[in-house]
Amino acid sequence: MTIIDKLRQWFERHGGSIAHQNANRSTRSSPASDTPVDVVDLGSAFDAYQAGARFIDVREPNEWTEGHIAGAVHHPVDALETHPEVSVARDTPVVTYCAAGLRAARGAAALAANGYSNVKALQSGYADWHAAGYPVEHPDADQAG
Template sequence: MNFETVAPNAVPEGAPLIDVREQNEWDAGHAATAQHLPASTLMENLDQLPETDDPLYIVCRSGGRSFQVAQWLNGNGFEAINVAGGMDMWFESGLPIVSDGEGEAYVL
């Protein structure tokens, strides 16, 4: 099985980016183009994944959950790529994040 991991700045513009963190983490700060689909609810919400021929880029806080989710998706007929270092590295790389709450976005 071919399993890829890429740095946040290697995620192609416009690629489907799935954030698998929990609601409070998402609310604090996330990539503006990401779709929220918590790992804890993934199994019952597979129908919410975008229908695309492009790989799904999976991100969490530091890369652990997204690695597991991407592995599972790849083993179940999807093409998924883990975003190494997660939102921590996304933010450290200077890539923009937005918040669903009040105040400045941050990674929780």
């Protein structure tokens, strides 16, 4: 069983809603750490994409440059947790994503704790989105052609 399969099982057991718990940071509490986040599966995320939701890639810069969801904006999760502001209205539907779902949940929790009212985290990750044939961009390849 892969780590992604284990994460999916964990998300399913927790009813699609999680509270961000970041054991790698200091023990002081932050507003985002207690904010429940709705988790959305791949098909529902694509429905949201087609309906105009704003996608936020919370992966590291090197992951972003290897490819990302078409039209997404890039805000690495650590920066997003420090400055949870994105260039969309606070009631705009937003879906955060990463490679496997955990950073997406952290980013979504940071946004929700700071007034974004319609935020969801993609349960799976960019590789699953790409494998499903959904729209992606590859900055290096797109600039070369």
